[in-house]
Amino acid sequence: MLFEQLDLSVAAGQLLQIAGKNGAGKSSLLRILAGLAQPEQGQLYFGTTPLRQVMPEFAANLCYIGHQSGVHEQLTARENIRFWHAATAEPQAIDDYALLGQLGLAGLEDIPCRMLSAGQQRRVSLARLWFTRRQLWILDEPFTALDQAAITMLQQHFLLHLQQGGAIVLTTHQRLTLVFEQLISLELAYRW
């Protein structure tokens, strides 16, 4: 048993931060919240409807980034971004060079991602947060491998998303350094 009797909700404008030791069950809980795994017991709702009844609508509103970056290493940063953009049918056109420049990847747009550092690959992975219109972001350790400047930039982007009516669920081993007014903190106990 990783956790039991969890009763929580995340509304527009709120950030839910899940903390806990290695193995406490953070990623498992995120996968359940994203609809990728089933809890042994309990029910998830999207709005007032059980999640399993509205899975397509939920999936269309969800941007899930797991703790592996999801970057295809043989593709370039631009190719990865274009793939996600097409695969998620984002309505908004993107200027991929401008976006990658904003993320500190100018000059690295057209080389295979296997030649990028871990932090640079993480920046490529997170680039989709800059063009997605999806409201609910579920992010497993998004700060991993990022330097302090990138961590701050990402948190600023979180604030913008929350101000625009988005919601975020994330795990992190780090303290958030910016002020999130609608922050919900959940600490999972390690049970072994």
Ligand SMILES: Nc1ncnc2c1ncn2[C@@H]1O[C@H](COP(=O)(O)OP(=O)(O)OP(=O)(O)O)[C@@H](O)[C@H]1O
């Ligand atoms: N697919 C799986 N099958 C069986 N057990 C699993 C599976 N995935 C995770 N576990 C177990 O569930 C527990 C919680 O794992 P989980 O990845 O959710 O932890 P976590 O809190 O995210 O850890 P970390 O901080 O190290 O990322 C661990 O003991 C792990 O061995």
